[in-house]
Amino acid sequence: MTSPQTNGFPSGEFRIVEVDSGLCLTTKPGVTSRTDGNQEYNERHGMATQTGDPAVEVLSGTGEPRQRWYTDGALLINTVKEDVRGNFALRISPDLMSLGDGNNPDYVEMVGIGSIHAAQLQTDDGYIYLEGQPENVITYAPGNEGLFGKTELIMAPRGGTHQRWRFEPGK
Numbered sequence: 712m713t714s715p716q717t718n719g720f721p722s723g724e725f726r727i728v729e730v731d732s733g734l735c736l737t738t739k740p741g742v743t744s745r746t747d748g749n750q751e752y753n754e755r756h757g758m759a760t761q762t763g764d765p766a767v768e769v770l771s772g773t774g775e776p777r778q779r780w781y782t783d784g785a786l787l788i789n790t791v792k793e794d795v796r797g798n799f800a801l802r803i804s805p806d807l808m809s810l811g812d813g814n815n816p817d818y819v820e821m822v823g824i825g826s827i828h829a830a831q832l833q834t835d836d837g838y839i840y841l842e843g844q845p846e847n848v849i850t851y852a853p854g855n856e857g858l859f860g861k862t863e864l865i866m867a868p869r870g871g872t873h874q875r876w877r878f879e880p881g882k
């Protein structure tokens with residue numbers, strides 16, 4: 712492992728491996744879709760194309776660039792630059808279906824590094840959590856269904872399974 716940096720993360724590029732499963736935190740490209748948009752725009756320019764934000768998932772370790780991360784301050788950033796939008800960082804997003812009742816967990820997703828929604832994270836003893844809030848940690852939850860479908864990375868109370876991560880040098 713490389714030497715520690717801000718908030719407990721290693722310096723340089725690294726892979727994030729879930730200890731119980733041995734799977735790696737990985738990004739996948741955003742889905743590109745076409746939309747009719749508004750009629751006036753379409754009459755002048757044709758259909759509009761939109762690419763969604765990349766997603767985060769947990770997969771077997773292959774060493775590919777989408778499995779490499781680095782930190783900038785307290786942001787956990789994937790090394791792959793997505794089209795013209797650049798790099799993306801982890802974000803913790805509330806599940807809108809919970810309406811604050813605590814029944815549905817917040818989930819982990821990606822957001823552009825310039826966004827005010829990029830999560831300020833820290834790590835200790837293998838747990839990754841929002842800066843200063845160690846009671847809920849990033850958890851690999853296979854089969855979990857969120858508002859927008861399958862989301863395997865959620866925030867859950869510390870102390871369960873699939874919550875500890877190790878950092879390996881990026882290859």
